[in-house]
Amino acid sequence: MRTAAILLPALLVALSPVAAAAAEPSPELTYRPEVDLPIVVVGGAAWVASELAKKGLAPAPCRWCAANALDTSVRDALVWRGNPNTAHDLSNVAVVAVAPAAALGLTALAAWYDGRSENIAADLMIVAEATVVAMNLNQVTKYIVGRERPYSHFDNPDVLRAGVGLSGPLPNDDNLSFFSGHATATFALAAASGTVASMRGYRAAPWVWANGMAIAALSGYLRIAGDRHYFSDVLTGAVFGSAAGALIPALFHGPRRGVAGPDTHGFRISLAPARGGIGAGVAGTF
Known part of the structure:
Protein backbone atom coordinates (compact mmCIF):
# COMPACT_ATOMS: atom_id res chain seq x y z
CA MET A 1 0.00 0.00 0.00
CA ARG A 2 2.95 2.32 0.62
CA THR A 3 3.87 1.87 -3.01
CA ALA A 4 0.31 2.79 -3.99
CA ALA A 5 0.47 5.88 -1.79
CA ILE A 6 3.62 7.00 -3.58
CA LEU A 7 2.38 6.25 -7.11
CA LEU A 8 -1.09 7.76 -6.80
CA PRO A 9 0.04 11.43 -6.64
CA ALA A 10 2.15 10.95 -9.77
CA LEU A 11 -0.79 9.30 -11.51
CA LEU A 12 -3.07 12.19 -10.55
CA VAL A 13 -0.62 14.73 -11.94
CA ALA A 14 -0.45 12.84 -15.22
CA LEU A 15 -4.21 12.50 -15.51
CA SER A 16 -5.24 15.98 -14.39
CA PRO A 17 -4.98 17.76 -17.81
CA VAL A 18 -6.89 14.93 -19.47
CA ALA A 19 -9.55 14.98 -16.80
CA ALA A 20 -9.95 18.75 -17.04
CA ALA A 21 -10.27 18.65 -20.80
CA ALA A 22 -12.74 15.80 -20.71
CA ALA A 23 -14.84 17.43 -18.00
CA GLU A 24 -15.19 20.75 -19.81
CA PRO A 25 -18.72 20.93 -21.24
CA SER A 26 -18.99 20.87 -24.99
CA PRO A 27 -20.60 23.93 -26.61
CA GLU A 28 -24.37 23.64 -26.95
CA LEU A 29 -26.06 25.83 -29.55
CA THR A 30 -29.16 27.89 -28.90
CA TYR A 31 -31.92 26.01 -30.69
CA ARG A 32 -35.68 26.23 -30.25
CA PRO A 33 -37.57 23.95 -32.66
CA GLU A 34 -40.87 25.70 -31.92
CA VAL A 35 -39.34 28.86 -33.45
CA ASP A 36 -36.78 27.58 -35.96
CA LEU A 37 -38.96 24.95 -37.64
CA PRO A 38 -41.78 27.40 -38.50
CA ILE A 39 -39.21 29.83 -39.94
CA VAL A 40 -37.91 27.11 -42.26
CA VAL A 41 -41.37 25.87 -43.27
CA VAL A 42 -42.99 29.29 -43.73
CA GLY A 43 -39.88 30.76 -45.36
CA GLY A 44 -39.61 27.85 -47.76
CA ALA A 45 -43.29 28.09 -48.65
CA ALA A 46 -42.96 31.85 -49.21
CA TRP A 47 -40.06 31.34 -51.59
CA VAL A 48 -41.95 28.68 -53.57
CA ALA A 49 -45.01 30.97 -53.73
CA SER A 50 -42.88 33.84 -55.03
CA GLU A 51 -41.56 31.59 -57.78
CA LEU A 52 -45.05 30.49 -58.78
CA ALA A 53 -46.22 34.11 -58.78
CA LYS A 54 -43.30 35.28 -60.89
CA LYS A 55 -45.56 36.34 -63.76
CA GLY A 56 -47.23 38.97 -61.61
CA LEU A 57 -44.18 39.95 -59.52
CA ALA A 58 -41.30 40.12 -62.00
CA PRO A 59 -40.86 43.48 -63.77
CA ALA A 60 -41.76 43.32 -67.45
CA PRO A 61 -39.39 46.09 -68.62
CA CYS A 62 -35.96 46.07 -67.02
CA ARG A 63 -35.31 48.72 -64.37
CA TRP A 64 -31.55 48.19 -64.58
CA CYS A 65 -30.71 47.52 -68.20
CA ALA A 66 -27.11 48.64 -68.64
CA ALA A 67 -24.02 46.41 -68.41
CA ASN A 68 -20.79 47.90 -67.09
CA ALA A 69 -17.36 47.29 -68.55
CA LEU A 70 -16.22 44.83 -65.87
CA ASP A 71 -19.31 42.66 -66.16
CA THR A 72 -19.12 42.69 -69.94
CA SER A 73 -15.44 41.71 -70.03
CA VAL A 74 -15.90 38.86 -67.53
CA ARG A 75 -18.94 37.63 -69.46
CA ASP A 76 -17.04 37.65 -72.74
CA ALA A 77 -14.23 35.65 -71.13
CA LEU A 78 -16.30 33.03 -69.30
CA VAL A 79 -19.55 32.45 -71.17
CA TRP A 80 -19.70 29.08 -72.90
CA ARG A 81 -19.99 29.64 -76.63
CA GLY A 82 -22.37 27.28 -78.36
CA ASN A 83 -23.65 25.54 -75.21
CA PRO A 84 -24.32 28.00 -72.36
CA ASN A 85 -27.50 26.10 -71.50
CA THR A 86 -25.37 23.13 -70.46
CA ALA A 87 -23.65 25.33 -67.87
CA HIS A 88 -27.08 26.54 -66.77
CA ASP A 89 -28.32 22.97 -66.32
CA LEU A 90 -25.21 22.02 -64.34
CA SER A 91 -25.66 25.04 -62.08
CA ASN A 92 -29.22 23.88 -61.37
CA VAL A 93 -27.96 20.43 -60.41
CA ALA A 94 -25.42 22.07 -58.11
CA VAL A 95 -27.95 24.27 -56.28
CA VAL A 96 -30.78 21.73 -56.09
CA ALA A 97 -28.83 18.56 -55.31
CA VAL A 98 -25.06 18.77 -54.91
CA ALA A 99 -24.73 21.78 -52.58
CA PRO A 100 -27.56 20.81 -50.16
CA ALA A 101 -26.45 17.17 -50.06
CA ALA A 102 -22.85 18.16 -49.38
CA ALA A 103 -23.61 20.84 -46.77
CA LEU A 104 -26.21 18.87 -44.84
CA GLY A 105 -24.55 15.51 -45.33
CA LEU A 106 -21.08 16.62 -44.24
CA THR A 107 -22.48 18.49 -41.24
CA ALA A 108 -24.29 15.35 -40.14
CA LEU A 109 -21.21 13.25 -40.83
CA ALA A 110 -19.02 15.60 -38.79
CA ALA A 111 -21.36 15.25 -35.81
CA TRP A 112 -21.48 11.47 -36.16
CA TYR A 113 -17.70 11.23 -36.50
CA ASP A 114 -17.29 12.99 -33.15
CA GLY A 115 -19.87 10.75 -31.50
CA ARG A 116 -22.46 13.53 -31.28
CA SER A 117 -25.26 12.24 -33.48
CA GLU A 118 -27.88 13.79 -31.20
CA ASN A 119 -26.83 17.21 -32.59
CA ILE A 120 -27.69 16.36 -36.20
CA ALA A 121 -31.34 17.45 -36.23
CA ALA A 122 -30.59 20.84 -34.66
CA ASP A 123 -27.53 21.40 -36.85
CA LEU A 124 -29.41 20.74 -40.07
CA MET A 125 -32.33 22.92 -39.00
CA ILE A 126 -30.00 25.86 -38.30
CA VAL A 127 -28.31 25.47 -41.70
CA ALA A 128 -31.68 25.27 -43.44
CA GLU A 129 -32.96 28.32 -41.56
CA ALA A 130 -30.02 30.49 -42.57
CA THR A 131 -30.34 29.41 -46.20
CA VAL A 132 -34.11 30.00 -46.36
CA VAL A 133 -33.81 33.48 -44.86
CA ALA A 134 -31.03 34.38 -47.30
CA MET A 135 -33.03 33.11 -50.27
CA ASN A 136 -36.14 35.09 -49.36
CA LEU A 137 -34.18 38.32 -48.98
CA ASN A 138 -32.52 37.61 -52.31
CA GLN A 139 -35.88 37.07 -53.97
CA VAL A 140 -37.28 40.37 -52.71
CA THR A 141 -34.20 42.19 -53.98
CA LYS A 142 -34.45 40.62 -57.44
CA TYR A 143 -38.05 41.73 -57.85
CA ILE A 144 -37.28 45.27 -56.69
CA VAL A 145 -34.10 45.83 -58.70
CA GLY A 146 -35.27 44.30 -61.99
CA ARG A 147 -31.87 43.90 -63.63
CA GLU A 148 -31.83 42.51 -67.17
CA ARG A 149 -30.05 39.18 -67.51
CA PRO A 150 -26.99 39.07 -69.80
CA TYR A 151 -28.49 36.62 -72.32
CA SER A 152 -31.41 39.02 -72.77
CA HIS A 153 -29.27 42.15 -72.87
CA PHE A 154 -26.94 40.72 -75.51
CA ASP A 155 -29.65 38.68 -77.29
CA ASN A 156 -27.56 35.53 -76.98
CA PRO A 157 -28.83 33.17 -79.70
CA ASP A 158 -27.25 30.15 -78.00
CA VAL A 159 -29.61 30.64 -75.08
CA LEU A 160 -32.68 31.91 -76.85
CA ARG A 161 -32.80 29.24 -79.56
CA ALA A 162 -33.49 26.60 -76.91
CA GLY A 163 -36.88 28.19 -76.30
CA VAL A 164 -38.62 28.35 -72.96
CA GLY A 165 -38.09 25.29 -70.82
CA LEU A 166 -35.65 23.46 -68.58
CA SER A 167 -32.58 24.43 -70.61
CA GLY A 168 -33.85 27.65 -72.15
CA PRO A 169 -34.86 30.84 -70.32
CA LEU A 170 -37.56 30.49 -67.69
CA PRO A 171 -40.82 32.39 -68.19
CA ASN A 172 -40.81 35.96 -66.85
CA ASP A 173 -37.18 35.58 -65.80
CA ASP A 174 -35.44 38.02 -68.15
CA ASN A 175 -35.18 40.87 -65.63
CA LEU A 176 -34.24 39.05 -62.42
CA SER A 177 -30.47 39.08 -62.68
CA PHE A 178 -29.46 40.95 -59.53
CA PHE A 179 -28.39 39.28 -57.50
CA SER A 180 -27.71 35.61 -58.16
CA GLY A 181 -30.03 33.27 -56.26
CA HIS A 182 -27.82 30.28 -57.04
CA ALA A 183 -24.77 31.99 -55.56
CA THR A 184 -26.79 33.14 -52.54
CA ALA A 185 -28.10 29.64 -51.84
CA THR A 186 -24.86 27.74 -52.33
CA PHE A 187 -22.70 30.19 -50.36
CA ALA A 188 -25.30 30.38 -47.58
CA LEU A 189 -25.31 26.59 -47.34
CA ALA A 190 -21.51 26.49 -47.30
CA ALA A 191 -21.11 29.24 -44.70
CA ALA A 192 -23.94 28.04 -42.46
CA SER A 193 -22.77 24.43 -42.40
CA GLY A 194 -19.17 25.51 -41.82
CA THR A 195 -20.15 27.94 -39.06
CA VAL A 196 -22.28 25.35 -37.27
CA ALA A 197 -19.50 22.76 -37.51
CA SER A 198 -16.97 25.29 -36.17
CA MET A 199 -19.21 26.43 -33.32
CA ARG A 200 -19.79 22.81 -32.34
CA GLY A 201 -16.05 22.20 -32.40
CA TYR A 202 -16.27 19.28 -34.83
CA ARG A 203 -12.92 17.99 -35.97
CA ALA A 204 -14.14 17.80 -39.57
CA ALA A 205 -15.18 21.48 -39.66
CA PRO A 206 -12.36 22.52 -42.05
CA TRP A 207 -13.55 19.87 -44.53
CA VAL A 208 -17.12 21.14 -44.27
CA TRP A 209 -15.92 24.67 -45.05
CA ALA A 210 -13.62 23.67 -47.91
CA ASN A 211 -16.10 21.39 -49.64
CA GLY A 212 -19.00 23.83 -49.36
CA LEU A 247 -24.16 35.57 -39.08
CA ILE A 248 -27.54 33.91 -38.58
CA PRO A 249 -26.09 30.87 -36.78
CA ALA A 250 -23.58 33.01 -34.89
CA LEU A 251 -26.02 35.71 -33.75
CA PHE A 252 -29.12 33.61 -33.07
CA HIS A 253 -27.72 30.17 -32.28
CA GLY A 254 -24.43 30.96 -30.58
CA PRO A 255 -22.83 28.44 -28.21
CA ARG A 256 -24.05 28.41 -24.62
CA ARG A 257 -20.76 27.78 -22.86
CA GLY A 258 -20.91 25.80 -19.68
CA VAL A 259 -24.05 23.91 -20.65
CA ALA A 260 -23.20 20.27 -20.99
CA GLY A 261 -25.13 18.31 -23.54
CA PRO A 262 -25.99 14.64 -23.38
CA ASP A 263 -22.84 13.86 -25.32
CA THR A 264 -20.51 15.32 -22.69
CA HIS A 265 -17.97 12.80 -21.42
CA GLY A 266 -15.96 13.40 -18.28
CA PHE A 267 -14.77 11.88 -15.06
CA ARG A 268 -13.38 12.84 -11.66
CA ILE A 269 -11.01 11.11 -9.29
CA SER A 270 -11.62 11.20 -5.55
CA LEU A 271 -9.21 10.26 -2.78
CA ALA A 272 -9.92 9.00 0.72
CA PRO A 273 -7.74 7.74 3.56
CA ALA A 274 -7.56 3.97 3.76
CA ARG A 275 -5.90 1.57 6.17
CA GLY A 276 -2.20 1.65 5.45
CA GLY A 277 -2.43 4.00 2.48
CA ILE A 278 -4.77 5.99 0.20
CA GLY A 279 -7.90 4.83 -1.60
CA ALA A 280 -8.84 6.23 -5.01
CA GLY A 281 -12.21 6.30 -6.78
CA VAL A 282 -13.24 7.22 -10.29
CA ALA A 283 -16.72 8.47 -11.25
CA GLY A 284 -18.22 9.95 -14.38
CA THR A 285 -19.54 9.14 -17.83
CA PHE A 286 -17.48 7.43 -20.49
Missing part, protein backbone atom coordinates in the same frame (compact mmCIF):
# COMPACT_ATOMS: atom_id res chain seq x y z
CA MET A 213 -17.07 26.82 -50.63
CA ALA A 214 -15.63 24.87 -53.58
CA ILE A 215 -19.11 23.79 -54.70
CA ALA A 216 -20.44 27.32 -54.24
CA ALA A 217 -17.61 28.83 -56.29
CA LEU A 218 -18.22 26.32 -59.07
CA SER A 219 -21.93 27.13 -59.06
CA GLY A 220 -21.17 30.85 -59.34
CA TYR A 221 -18.86 30.26 -62.27
CA LEU A 222 -21.52 28.18 -64.03
CA ARG A 223 -24.05 31.00 -63.69
CA ILE A 224 -21.73 33.27 -65.64
CA ALA A 225 -20.82 30.52 -68.11
CA GLY A 226 -24.53 29.92 -68.69
CA ASP A 227 -25.05 33.65 -69.42
CA ARG A 228 -27.67 33.91 -66.67
CA HIS A 229 -25.76 36.32 -64.45
CA TYR A 230 -23.08 38.96 -64.55
CA PHE A 231 -19.97 38.78 -62.41
CA SER A 232 -21.37 41.47 -60.07
CA ASP A 233 -24.56 39.41 -59.60
CA VAL A 234 -22.57 36.36 -58.56
CA LEU A 235 -20.13 38.31 -56.39
CA THR A 236 -22.98 40.02 -54.52
CA GLY A 237 -24.74 36.70 -54.05
CA ALA A 238 -21.54 35.13 -52.73
CA VAL A 239 -20.95 37.94 -50.22
CA PHE A 240 -24.57 38.12 -49.11
CA GLY A 241 -25.02 34.35 -48.90
CA SER A 242 -21.79 33.92 -46.94
CA ALA A 243 -22.72 36.73 -44.54
CA ALA A 244 -26.19 35.33 -43.92
CA GLY A 245 -24.87 31.79 -43.57
CA ALA A 246 -22.30 32.84 -40.98
Whole structure:
Protein backbone atom coordinates (compact mmCIF):
# COMPACT_ATOMS: atom_id res chain seq x y z
CA MET A 1 0.00 0.00 0.00
CA ARG A 2 2.95 2.32 0.62
CA THR A 3 3.87 1.87 -3.01
CA ALA A 4 0.31 2.79 -3.99
CA ALA A 5 0.47 5.88 -1.79
CA ILE A 6 3.62 7.00 -3.58
CA LEU A 7 2.38 6.25 -7.11
CA LEU A 8 -1.09 7.76 -6.80
CA PRO A 9 0.04 11.43 -6.64
CA ALA A 10 2.15 10.95 -9.77
CA LEU A 11 -0.79 9.30 -11.51
CA LEU A 12 -3.07 12.19 -10.55
CA VAL A 13 -0.62 14.73 -11.94
CA ALA A 14 -0.45 12.84 -15.22
CA LEU A 15 -4.21 12.50 -15.51
CA SER A 16 -5.24 15.98 -14.39
CA PRO A 17 -4.98 17.76 -17.81
CA VAL A 18 -6.89 14.93 -19.47
CA ALA A 19 -9.55 14.98 -16.80
CA ALA A 20 -9.95 18.75 -17.04
CA ALA A 21 -10.27 18.65 -20.80
CA ALA A 22 -12.74 15.80 -20.71
CA ALA A 23 -14.84 17.43 -18.00
CA GLU A 24 -15.19 20.75 -19.81
CA PRO A 25 -18.72 20.93 -21.24
CA SER A 26 -18.99 20.87 -24.99
CA PRO A 27 -20.60 23.93 -26.61
CA GLU A 28 -24.37 23.64 -26.95
CA LEU A 29 -26.06 25.83 -29.55
CA THR A 30 -29.16 27.89 -28.90
CA TYR A 31 -31.92 26.01 -30.69
CA ARG A 32 -35.68 26.23 -30.25
CA PRO A 33 -37.57 23.95 -32.66
CA GLU A 34 -40.87 25.70 -31.92
CA VAL A 35 -39.34 28.86 -33.45
CA ASP A 36 -36.78 27.58 -35.96
CA LEU A 37 -38.96 24.95 -37.64
CA PRO A 38 -41.78 27.40 -38.50
CA ILE A 39 -39.21 29.83 -39.94
CA VAL A 40 -37.91 27.11 -42.26
CA VAL A 41 -41.37 25.87 -43.27
CA VAL A 42 -42.99 29.29 -43.73
CA GLY A 43 -39.88 30.76 -45.36
CA GLY A 44 -39.61 27.85 -47.76
CA ALA A 45 -43.29 28.09 -48.65
CA ALA A 46 -42.96 31.85 -49.21
CA TRP A 47 -40.06 31.34 -51.59
CA VAL A 48 -41.95 28.68 -53.57
CA ALA A 49 -45.01 30.97 -53.73
CA SER A 50 -42.88 33.84 -55.03
CA GLU A 51 -41.56 31.59 -57.78
CA LEU A 52 -45.05 30.49 -58.78
CA ALA A 53 -46.22 34.11 -58.78
CA LYS A 54 -43.30 35.28 -60.89
CA LYS A 55 -45.56 36.34 -63.76
CA GLY A 56 -47.23 38.97 -61.61
CA LEU A 57 -44.18 39.95 -59.52
CA ALA A 58 -41.30 40.12 -62.00
CA PRO A 59 -40.86 43.48 -63.77
CA ALA A 60 -41.76 43.32 -67.45
CA PRO A 61 -39.39 46.09 -68.62
CA CYS A 62 -35.96 46.07 -67.02
CA ARG A 63 -35.31 48.72 -64.37
CA TRP A 64 -31.55 48.19 -64.58
CA CYS A 65 -30.71 47.52 -68.20
CA ALA A 66 -27.11 48.64 -68.64
CA ALA A 67 -24.02 46.41 -68.41
CA ASN A 68 -20.79 47.90 -67.09
CA ALA A 69 -17.36 47.29 -68.55
CA LEU A 70 -16.22 44.83 -65.87
CA ASP A 71 -19.31 42.66 -66.16
CA THR A 72 -19.12 42.69 -69.94
CA SER A 73 -15.44 41.71 -70.03
CA VAL A 74 -15.90 38.86 -67.53
CA ARG A 75 -18.94 37.63 -69.46
CA ASP A 76 -17.04 37.65 -72.74
CA ALA A 77 -14.23 35.65 -71.13
CA LEU A 78 -16.30 33.03 -69.30
CA VAL A 79 -19.55 32.45 -71.17
CA TRP A 80 -19.70 29.08 -72.90
CA ARG A 81 -19.99 29.64 -76.63
CA GLY A 82 -22.37 27.28 -78.36
CA ASN A 83 -23.65 25.54 -75.21
CA PRO A 84 -24.32 28.00 -72.36
CA ASN A 85 -27.50 26.10 -71.50
CA THR A 86 -25.37 23.13 -70.46
CA ALA A 87 -23.65 25.33 -67.87
CA HIS A 88 -27.08 26.54 -66.77
CA ASP A 89 -28.32 22.97 -66.32
CA LEU A 90 -25.21 22.02 -64.34
CA SER A 91 -25.66 25.04 -62.08
CA ASN A 92 -29.22 23.88 -61.37
CA VAL A 93 -27.96 20.43 -60.41
CA ALA A 94 -25.42 22.07 -58.11
CA VAL A 95 -27.95 24.27 -56.28
CA VAL A 96 -30.78 21.73 -56.09
CA ALA A 97 -28.83 18.56 -55.31
CA VAL A 98 -25.06 18.77 -54.91
CA ALA A 99 -24.73 21.78 -52.58
CA PRO A 100 -27.56 20.81 -50.16
CA ALA A 101 -26.45 17.17 -50.06
CA ALA A 102 -22.85 18.16 -49.38
CA ALA A 103 -23.61 20.84 -46.77
CA LEU A 104 -26.21 18.87 -44.84
CA GLY A 105 -24.55 15.51 -45.33
CA LEU A 106 -21.08 16.62 -44.24
CA THR A 107 -22.48 18.49 -41.24
CA ALA A 108 -24.29 15.35 -40.14
CA LEU A 109 -21.21 13.25 -40.83
CA ALA A 110 -19.02 15.60 -38.79
CA ALA A 111 -21.36 15.25 -35.81
CA TRP A 112 -21.48 11.47 -36.16
CA TYR A 113 -17.70 11.23 -36.50
CA ASP A 114 -17.29 12.99 -33.15
CA GLY A 115 -19.87 10.75 -31.50
CA ARG A 116 -22.46 13.53 -31.28
CA SER A 117 -25.26 12.24 -33.48
CA GLU A 118 -27.88 13.79 -31.20
CA ASN A 119 -26.83 17.21 -32.59
CA ILE A 120 -27.69 16.36 -36.20
CA ALA A 121 -31.34 17.45 -36.23
CA ALA A 122 -30.59 20.84 -34.66
CA ASP A 123 -27.53 21.40 -36.85
CA LEU A 124 -29.41 20.74 -40.07
CA MET A 125 -32.33 22.92 -39.00
CA ILE A 126 -30.00 25.86 -38.30
CA VAL A 127 -28.31 25.47 -41.70
CA ALA A 128 -31.68 25.27 -43.44
CA GLU A 129 -32.96 28.32 -41.56
CA ALA A 130 -30.02 30.49 -42.57
CA THR A 131 -30.34 29.41 -46.20
CA VAL A 132 -34.11 30.00 -46.36
CA VAL A 133 -33.81 33.48 -44.86
CA ALA A 134 -31.03 34.38 -47.30
CA MET A 135 -33.03 33.11 -50.27
CA ASN A 136 -36.14 35.09 -49.36
CA LEU A 137 -34.18 38.32 -48.98
CA ASN A 138 -32.52 37.61 -52.31
CA GLN A 139 -35.88 37.07 -53.97
CA VAL A 140 -37.28 40.37 -52.71
CA THR A 141 -34.20 42.19 -53.98
CA LYS A 142 -34.45 40.62 -57.44
CA TYR A 143 -38.05 41.73 -57.85
CA ILE A 144 -37.28 45.27 -56.69
CA VAL A 145 -34.10 45.83 -58.70
CA GLY A 146 -35.27 44.30 -61.99
CA ARG A 147 -31.87 43.90 -63.63
CA GLU A 148 -31.83 42.51 -67.17
CA ARG A 149 -30.05 39.18 -67.51
CA PRO A 150 -26.99 39.07 -69.80
CA TYR A 151 -28.49 36.62 -72.32
CA SER A 152 -31.41 39.02 -72.77
CA HIS A 153 -29.27 42.15 -72.87
CA PHE A 154 -26.94 40.72 -75.51
CA ASP A 155 -29.65 38.68 -77.29
CA ASN A 156 -27.56 35.53 -76.98
CA PRO A 157 -28.83 33.17 -79.70
CA ASP A 158 -27.25 30.15 -78.00
CA VAL A 159 -29.61 30.64 -75.08
CA LEU A 160 -32.68 31.91 -76.85
CA ARG A 161 -32.80 29.24 -79.56
CA ALA A 162 -33.49 26.60 -76.91
CA GLY A 163 -36.88 28.19 -76.30
CA VAL A 164 -38.62 28.35 -72.96
CA GLY A 165 -38.09 25.29 -70.82
CA LEU A 166 -35.65 23.46 -68.58
CA SER A 167 -32.58 24.43 -70.61
CA GLY A 168 -33.85 27.65 -72.15
CA PRO A 169 -34.86 30.84 -70.32
CA LEU A 170 -37.56 30.49 -67.69
CA PRO A 171 -40.82 32.39 -68.19
CA ASN A 172 -40.81 35.96 -66.85
CA ASP A 173 -37.18 35.58 -65.80
CA ASP A 174 -35.44 38.02 -68.15
CA ASN A 175 -35.18 40.87 -65.63
CA LEU A 176 -34.24 39.05 -62.42
CA SER A 177 -30.47 39.08 -62.68
CA PHE A 178 -29.46 40.95 -59.53
CA PHE A 179 -28.39 39.28 -57.50
CA SER A 180 -27.71 35.61 -58.16
CA GLY A 181 -30.03 33.27 -56.26
CA HIS A 182 -27.82 30.28 -57.04
CA ALA A 183 -24.77 31.99 -55.56
CA THR A 184 -26.79 33.14 -52.54
CA ALA A 185 -28.10 29.64 -51.84
CA THR A 186 -24.86 27.74 -52.33
CA PHE A 187 -22.70 30.19 -50.36
CA ALA A 188 -25.30 30.38 -47.58
CA LEU A 189 -25.31 26.59 -47.34
CA ALA A 190 -21.51 26.49 -47.30
CA ALA A 191 -21.11 29.24 -44.70
CA ALA A 192 -23.94 28.04 -42.46
CA SER A 193 -22.77 24.43 -42.40
CA GLY A 194 -19.17 25.51 -41.82
CA THR A 195 -20.15 27.94 -39.06
CA VAL A 196 -22.28 25.35 -37.27
CA ALA A 197 -19.50 22.76 -37.51
CA SER A 198 -16.97 25.29 -36.17
CA MET A 199 -19.21 26.43 -33.32
CA ARG A 200 -19.79 22.81 -32.34
CA GLY A 201 -16.05 22.20 -32.40
CA TYR A 202 -16.27 19.28 -34.83
CA ARG A 203 -12.92 17.99 -35.97
CA ALA A 204 -14.14 17.80 -39.57
CA ALA A 205 -15.18 21.48 -39.66
CA PRO A 206 -12.36 22.52 -42.05
CA TRP A 207 -13.55 19.87 -44.53
CA VAL A 208 -17.12 21.14 -44.27
CA TRP A 209 -15.92 24.67 -45.05
CA ALA A 210 -13.62 23.67 -47.91
CA ASN A 211 -16.10 21.39 -49.64
CA GLY A 212 -19.00 23.83 -49.36
CA MET A 213 -17.07 26.82 -50.63
CA ALA A 214 -15.63 24.87 -53.58
CA ILE A 215 -19.11 23.79 -54.70
CA ALA A 216 -20.44 27.32 -54.24
CA ALA A 217 -17.61 28.83 -56.29
CA LEU A 218 -18.22 26.32 -59.07
CA SER A 219 -21.93 27.13 -59.06
CA GLY A 220 -21.17 30.85 -59.34
CA TYR A 221 -18.86 30.26 -62.27
CA LEU A 222 -21.52 28.18 -64.03
CA ARG A 223 -24.05 31.00 -63.69
CA ILE A 224 -21.73 33.27 -65.64
CA ALA A 225 -20.82 30.52 -68.11
CA GLY A 226 -24.53 29.92 -68.69
CA ASP A 227 -25.05 33.65 -69.42
CA ARG A 228 -27.67 33.91 -66.67
CA HIS A 229 -25.76 36.32 -64.45
CA TYR A 230 -23.08 38.96 -64.55
CA PHE A 231 -19.97 38.78 -62.41
CA SER A 232 -21.37 41.47 -60.07
CA ASP A 233 -24.56 39.41 -59.60
CA VAL A 234 -22.57 36.36 -58.56
CA LEU A 235 -20.13 38.31 -56.39
CA THR A 236 -22.98 40.02 -54.52
CA GLY A 237 -24.74 36.70 -54.05
CA ALA A 238 -21.54 35.13 -52.73
CA VAL A 239 -20.95 37.94 -50.22
CA PHE A 240 -24.57 38.12 -49.11
CA GLY A 241 -25.02 34.35 -48.90
CA SER A 242 -21.79 33.92 -46.94
CA ALA A 243 -22.72 36.73 -44.54
CA ALA A 244 -26.19 35.33 -43.92
CA GLY A 245 -24.87 31.79 -43.57
CA ALA A 246 -22.30 32.84 -40.98
CA LEU A 247 -24.16 35.57 -39.08
CA ILE A 248 -27.54 33.91 -38.58
CA PRO A 249 -26.09 30.87 -36.78
CA ALA A 250 -23.58 33.01 -34.89
CA LEU A 251 -26.02 35.71 -33.75
CA PHE A 252 -29.12 33.61 -33.07
CA HIS A 253 -27.72 30.17 -32.28
CA GLY A 254 -24.43 30.96 -30.58
CA PRO A 255 -22.83 28.44 -28.21
CA ARG A 256 -24.05 28.41 -24.62
CA ARG A 257 -20.76 27.78 -22.86
CA GLY A 258 -20.91 25.80 -19.68
CA VAL A 259 -24.05 23.91 -20.65
CA ALA A 260 -23.20 20.27 -20.99
CA GLY A 261 -25.13 18.31 -23.54
CA PRO A 262 -25.99 14.64 -23.38
CA ASP A 263 -22.84 13.86 -25.32
CA THR A 264 -20.51 15.32 -22.69
CA HIS A 265 -17.97 12.80 -21.42
CA GLY A 266 -15.96 13.40 -18.28
CA PHE A 267 -14.77 11.88 -15.06
CA ARG A 268 -13.38 12.84 -11.66
CA ILE A 269 -11.01 11.11 -9.29
CA SER A 270 -11.62 11.20 -5.55
CA LEU A 271 -9.21 10.26 -2.78
CA ALA A 272 -9.92 9.00 0.72
CA PRO A 273 -7.74 7.74 3.56
CA ALA A 274 -7.56 3.97 3.76
CA ARG A 275 -5.90 1.57 6.17
CA GLY A 276 -2.20 1.65 5.45
CA GLY A 277 -2.43 4.00 2.48
CA ILE A 278 -4.77 5.99 0.20
CA GLY A 279 -7.90 4.83 -1.60
CA ALA A 280 -8.84 6.23 -5.01
CA GLY A 281 -12.21 6.30 -6.78
CA VAL A 282 -13.24 7.22 -10.29
CA ALA A 283 -16.72 8.47 -11.25
CA GLY A 284 -18.22 9.95 -14.38
CA THR A 285 -19.54 9.14 -17.83
CA PHE A 286 -17.48 7.43 -20.49
